[in-house]
Amino acid sequence: EPEVTQTPSHQVTQMGQEVILRCVPISNHLYFYWYRQILGQKVEFLVSFYNNEISEKSEIFDDQFSVERPDGSNFTLKIRSTKLEDSAMYFCASTPGLASYEQYFGPGTRLTVT
Amino acid sequence: AQSVTQLGSHVSVSEGALVLLRCNYSSSVPPYLFWYVQYPNQGLQLLLKYTSAATLVKGINGFEAEFKKSETSFHLTKPSAHMSDAAEYFCAVSNSGGSNYKLTFGKGTLLTVNP
Numbered sequence: 001e002p003e004v005t006q007t008p009s010h011q012v013t014q015m016g017q018e019v020i021l022r023c024v025p026i027s028n029h030l031y032f033y034w035y036r037q038i039l040g041q042k043v044e045f046l047v048s049f050y051n052n053e054i055s056e057k058s059e060i061f062d063d064q065f066s067v068e069r070p071d072g073s074n075f076t077l078k079i080r081s082t083k084l085e086d087s088a089m090y091f092c093a094s095t096p097g098l099a100s101y102e103q104y105f106g107p108g109t110r111l112t113v114t
Numbered sequence: 115a116q117s118v119t120q121l122g123s124h125v126s127v128s129e130g131a132l133v134l135l136r137c138n139y140s141s142s143v144p145p146y147l148f149w150y151v152q153y154p155n156q157g158l159q160l161l162l163k164y165t166s167a168a169t170l171v172k173g174i175n176g177f178e179a180e181f182k183k184s185e186t187s188f189h190l191t192k193p194s195a196h197m198s199d200a201a202e203y204f205c206a207v208s209n210s211g212g213s214n215y216k217l218t219f220g221k222g223t224l225l226t227v228n229p
Contacts, residue, residue, distance in 0.1 A: 004157075042222060045216045091157060101146050103160075103215075105150075105157040105159070107156055
């Protein structure tokens with residue numbers, strides 16, 4: 001069964017460093033999402049992406065964040081200058097189209113900023 | 115704006131007992147509702163979804179949920195708990211009138227199953 005994959009599974013970085021989190025959505029999906037879950041808190045929406053552009057972003061998704069679909073398969077989340085409070089689990093999700101409603105989630109990348 | 119409230123951050127049941135996880139939502143338009151399960155160190159897996167068809171929705175692993183508009187609820191139930199059901203459960207709402215169907219999650223309920 002097709003699945004969303006994410007790499008790395010765990011990333012440790014120092015404050016102020018840039019990180020790129022990578023996702024490979026399911027191949028025929030058109031809509032892509034990033035969510036994050038700070039330890040002990042709920043899963044929060046960061047950004048949605050369709051047709052090579054951001055369709056919606058939350059207030060968490062400030063100028064330090066960017067997303068890109070550099071080729072036909074990868075979907076990346078970049079944090080330019082990481083802060084301690086960026087430490088969280090980051091989930092990528094995709095869906096074939098709006099009519100299917102269900103989002104398929106990857107296993108997540110745990111980002112630890114020291 | 116949409117929101118989800120999950121009553122009870124931790125629910126503990128005995129194996130074979132009824133599982134009831136509560137979810138109430140707030141949405142200005144007809145919602146789409148979902149329950150996801152997260153096993154330790156894994157991603158989110160869809161259990162079931164409500165998208166304006168039948169109000170009683172059956173999902174995987176014997177779980178079901180009933181959409182009650184008058185109560186703005188979408189509680190998750192399973193008649194008989196199994197040890198393998200121990201996990202964290204998230205209720206989520208999506209705006210049917212929106213343009214990208216982003217999910218808004220509740221804080222989650224950790225289910226413990228005792229032998």
